[in-house]
Amino acid sequence: MSDNSIQQALIEDPPNMLKRKPSEGAKRFRRCRSTPSDHTDQKPAERSSTLQAKELFKEIRPSFKLVGLLLFVYLLVGVIIFYLVMDQISGNRTNRVLDALYFVIVTMTSVGYGDLVPNSDTTKLLACAFVFIGMAIISLFISKAADYLVEKQEVLFFKALHMDMKGGEAKMLRAIETNRIKYKFYTVATLLAMVIVAGTLFLWKIEKLTLVDSFYCVCATITTLGYGDKSFSSKLGRVFAVFWIITSTLIMAQFIMYLAELYTERRQKMLAKWVLTRRITTMDLEAADLDGDRQVGAAEFVLYKLKELGKISQEEISSFLEEFEKLDVDQSGTLSAYDLTLAQSS
Numbered sequence: 001m002s003d004n005s006i007q008q009a010l011i012e013d014p015p016n017m018l019k020r021k022p023s024e025g026a027k028r029f030r031r032c033r034s035t036p037s038d039h040t041d042q043k044p045a046e047r048s049s050t051l052q053a054k055e056l057f058k059e060i061r062p063s064f065k066l067v068g069l070l071l072f073v074y075l076l077v078g079v080i081i082f083y084l085v086m087d088q089i090s091g092n093r094t095n096r097v098l099d100a101l102y103f104v105i106v107t108m109t110s111v112g113y114g115d116l117v118p119n120s121d122t123t124k125l126l127a128c129a130f131v132f133i134g135m136a137i138i139s140l141f142i143s144k145a146a147d148y149l150v151e152k153q154e155v156l157f158f159k160a161l162h163m164d165m166k167g168g169e170a171k172m173l174r175a176i177e178t179n180r181i182k183y184k185f186y187t188v189a190t191l192l193a194m195v196i197v198a199g200t201l202f203l204w205k206i207e208k209l210t211l212v213d214s215f216y217c218v219c220a221t222i223t224t225l226g227y228g229d230k231s232f233s234s235k236l237g238r239v240f241a242v243f244w245i246i247t248s249t250l251i252m253a254q255f256i257m258y259l260a261e262l263y264t265e266r267r268q269k270m271l272a273k274w275v276l277t278r279r280i281t282t283m284d285l286e287a288a289d290l291d292g293d294r295q296v297g298a299a300e301f302v303l304y305k306l307k308e309l310g311k312i313s314q315e316e317i318s319s320f321l322e323e324f325e326k327l328d329v330d331q332s333g334t335l336s337a338y339d340l341t342l343a344q345s346s
Helices: 003-011 014-018 022-037 044-060 064-084 096-108 121-161 168-178 180-205 211-222 235-277 282-288 298-309 314-327 337-345
Strands: 089-091 116-118
Touching: 064 096, 064 121, 096 116, 096 121, 096 235, 116 121, 121 235, 180 211, 180 235, 211 235, 235 298, 282 298, 298 314, 314 337
Parallel strands: none
Antiparallel strands: 089 116
16 A cells, blocks of 8 residues: 555544544543442352452462461471481581571571581482472562562652652552552662661671671672671570571562663653654555555554554454454444353354
8 A cells, every 4th residue: 555545544534533422432531441440230140250350360369478487387397307417417507497497597598608518419419409499489589578568668768758749649659650660679789778778787786797898798788799708696696697698689689670670661751652643644644544445544543653653563452353353243433332242142
């Protein structure tokens, strides 16, 4: 199709377009925009299906309590097992129970200082099993606990930055939602700085390391590098390490994730700005014409823009159109309750 023919089809037809009643299309789009949030118009069966979908996602996604229970059981079983085989683990000892818990934590977070090392085939195989299981559990725990921790601090962080903001809580929540990734990144960065300072001061004052060695040990821990030349060797130090290692590695993982999301979000915003500001050509109109009638409606134009933004793919659009055609039993080009009744009965 040439550019001239496209222009004639898409630009010369407005007189016919003006003959249609504008209120009909406007009402339809307003109705589509407001309907999803209006649950009062839904029939009991429709509300039931919506609730079933929500329950389905809850079942697929493990709850925070379940993940916490898995972590507790993992640590309990690990402490019991490594308590029984502690004689087959070489290294600096403090307390048998504490050392077993410390060894499980260091193994689970893949820090691996090397101050406690398996020296038999049994303990080596146990360590291999616990590191795989532990990393799977800690990844679930990170996604749950860190999000919970960050979201609790996110509002406080926003209030601290915008103490003079007027407009009430609703305006504040809208601003947080708009810049959610950015504020989560700032919050995690603040928490990361706090755990780094806390760990450095503890190693400096309690473990009697130099300030540089303390900071070096902290960095080797939170990045799970764990060279092993510096570690927690005292009883009090290992009690602190049991809680601090999990917290610090958890926050570090979230920091890396939000950093990547922030970069992706900025690229997405740049792409969106380019898509919204660039000039529309006849080739764009041809590509946006989904039904091939040489006219581009508002819905087709929006879909085309969403495709450009990468929000939806052509395969997804095609599958939606196929579903529409199956539901449109009378082939009228629109869906009604009568169409749904016929489609479900057939």
